Amino acid sequence: MKILAIPGSLRRDSHNRALLLAAAEQLPGDVQLELFEQLRDVPPYDQDDDREPAPPAVAALRAAITGADALLIATPEYNSSIPGQLKNALDWASRPLGSSVLMNKPVAVLGASTGAFGAVWAQAELRKVLAAAGARVTDAELPVPHAHERFDERGRLTDEDIRERLREILELLVASARPRVPVSAV
Amino acid sequence: MSTTVHPPKTLPSGTWTVDPVHSHVAFSVGYHVGTFRGSFAPLQATLEVSDDGQASLTGSVAASAVKVQDENLAAHLQSPDFFDAERTPEIAFASTAIRPAGEGEVEIEGQLTIKGTTLPILARGRIGEEKSYMDRPYFGLELEATLDRTRYGLNWNNPLPNGDPALADDVTVTAELFLTKSA
Numbered sequence: 001m002k003i004l005a006i007p008g009s010l011r012r013d014s015h016n017r018a019l020l021l022a023a024a025e026q027l028p029g030d031v032q033l034e035l036f037e038q039l040r041d042v043p044p045y046d047q048d049d050d051r052e053p054a055p056p057a058v059a060a061l062r063a064a065i066t067g068a069d070a071l072l073i074a075t076p077e078y079n080s081s082i083p084g085q086l087k088n089a090l091d092w093a094s095r096p097l098g099s100s101v102l103m104n105k106p107v108a109v110l111g112a113s114t115g116a117f118g119a120v121w122a123q124a125e126l127r128k129v130l131a132a133a134g135a136r137v138t139d140a141e142l143p144v145p146h147a148h149e150r151f152d153e154r155g156r157l158t159d160e161d162i163r164e165r166l167r168e169i170l171e172l173l174v175a176s177a178r179p180r181v182p183v184s185a186v
Numbered sequence: 187m188s189t190t191v192h193p194p195k196t197l198p199s200g201t202w203t204v205d206p207v208h209s210h211v212a213f214s215v216g217y218h219v220g221t222f223r224g225s226f227a228p229l230q231a232t233l234e235v236s237d238d239g240q241a242s243l244t245g246s247v248a249a250s251a252v253k254v255q256d257e258n259l260a261a262h263l264q265s266p267d268f269f270d271a272e273r274t275p276e277i278a279f280a281s282t283a284i285r286p287a288g289e290g291e292v293e294i295e296g297q298l299t300i301k302g303t304t305l306p307i308l309a310r311g312r313i314g315e316e317k318s319y320m321d322r323p324y325f326g327l328e329l330e331a332t333l334d335r336t337r338y339g340l341n342w343n344n345p346l347p348n349g350d351p352a353l354a355d356d357v358t359v360t361a362e363l364f365l366t367k368s369a
Contacts, residue, residue, distance in 0.1 A: 098261030104272045131342075134265035 004068035006036045008075035008086035012056040015147035016074035022157035026167045045091045070177035071107040077122035082126040094133035103134035108173040118143025196237045202365035205344040216354030224254040253347035269340045274302040300338040305307045329361040
């Protein structure tokens, strides 16, 4: 199984990127985590450009999502919401709505911020956006407040409570992405 | 060729299958200042009525068969936010009791399964005229029931700026069945 991890922050030393790398260490042995590093390259959404072939960075994003069994997105919080570039990328990925690469895709949301609330509002907004795009959104959040105090100078997570909650949310995500027998109605 | 007409009192005996082209299953739910309507097609349904009046009704539609007036909305309705057509592809009804309820009407108790959740539901039904064409009897049956969508896990909402929910919880389901007697 492969999980595509998307950091919502573009910053090189991003706490959210570090959080995703910490997540990689908590996954079962048969689950790989691939970090999506091209968020910066995604052009602004323009319906005039939304045709085949898609812009290269958009095609790369869609292919990366298609090739993954699940998504893990870590978002910072900008003005009580998600960063514009992350929203822009999800807008591209959500098209065309009924058959987009996000439709039915299992996804879990995390968030780190240097403030006291750990990007809870951004996480709620991100779950809303993903659900509207047809994704299978894990009903859980992982706020990481005071993020600058929870990683060491090498960017490694030092908070054991956060690590435990990270492991729990990843279990939910992996369970959601495992092939299941279709539910038949009674 | 002849057409005969019988005034209906109770469900006529026999095995009756639904004519999907001339039948309609629909839902309506309060949305903002009005009523939002959609439907499902095609529909499968069978009504069995024994000579002693015992009856059972079963029916189903595919969750992916939801019909609304915008393809983006149809996609959203099939997503995990609403019917989750990928994981729970069928919406099914099976009656547990059918009894007369006044002149030309019936009450139908049954089990309705939506999004993998099965709950009891009570429908009120009106029996239409029975006719026959080319020795093939047919009649109409109109059903209506109300359910709380959130009990089936269809929880989506989007609060309006004043805090009120945009979409109501109670949904009215109607089925207009054109039933033809099996040969």
